[in-house]
Amino acid sequence: MNITYTRYFYFFIFISFLTTLGCAKLDKSYPERRYYVFNVVPETNSYTPNNLSVLEIHRFRVSPAYQGNQFVYRISSDGYESDFYNQFFKSPSSLVTQVVYKWVSKSSPFEYVVEAPSEVTPDFILDGVVNAIYGDYSVSGSPKAILRIQIFLLKEVEAKREIVFSKTYREETDISSKSPTALMNGWNAALKAILTDLGSDLRKLNLTASN
Numbered sequence: 001m002n003i004t005y006t007r008y009f010y011f012f013i014f015i016s017f018l019t020t021l022g023c024a025k026l027d028k029s030y031p032e033r034r035y036y037v038f039n040v041v042p043e044t045n046s047y048t049p050n051n052l053s054v055l056e057i058h059r060f061r062v063s064p065a066y067q068g069n070q071f072v073y074r075i076s077s078d079g080y081e082s083d084f085y086n087q088f089f090k091s092p093s094s095l096v097t098q099v100v101y102k103w104v105s106k107s108s109p110f111e112y113v114v115e116a117p118s119e120v121t122p123d124f125i126l127d128g129v130v131n132a133i134y135g136d137y138s139v140s141g142s143p144k145a146i147l148r149i150q151i152f153l154l155k156e157v158e159a160k161r162e163i164v165f166s167k168t169y170r171e172e173t174d175i176s177s178k179s180p181t182a183l184m185n186g187w188n189a190a191l192k193a194i195l196t197d198l199g200s201d202l203r204k205l206n207l208t209a210s211n
Helices: 003-026 092-106 180-205
Strands: 034-036 054-057 070-074 080-088 112-115 124-136 144-157 160-174
Touching (some): 092 112, 092 124, 092 180, 124 180, 144 180
Parallel strands (some): 034 080, 054 112, 070 124
Antiparallel strands (some): 124 144, 144 160
């Protein structure tokens, strides 16, 4: 075997090795992203609205720390991390607003419930802020789904808005594991509990358009 041929032979072997190594890296599998939505079914009840007022539901805002679609976990007293592979299908702002709208439409003292923007002039406005939504894994062996929402009910009075009701609802739901599915189930349970309390609170106000 002459020197020139030998050089080409070893060069070919070297290139083949690099190609194989590159393919191995490209073939490496990564976890697939998974997407989640809230699954909260409105209560079925015989409650009948007691007035002809119109409630307009505004899009709920979300605290900057939780605005993204990625799930957020609390891993220590002051440490948090986000999960690239497990996310809300849409923004939590959009998903929470839709659930609130469907629930309040079936369980509130208002004859009509509409979403903003609407061409109907409302008597009342429901606004809210999701102040916290995360999985709390800071205590070993005790994972929790955390949800905190601040609700405002406003009344239109002579082109001005007055706050007639305000409350912060907090739910810490124990979950079976740190899995994203268990966390989503915990958030569903927490949101259902919050909306159950909200519906009850709104009915107790006994609001009318003429108030």
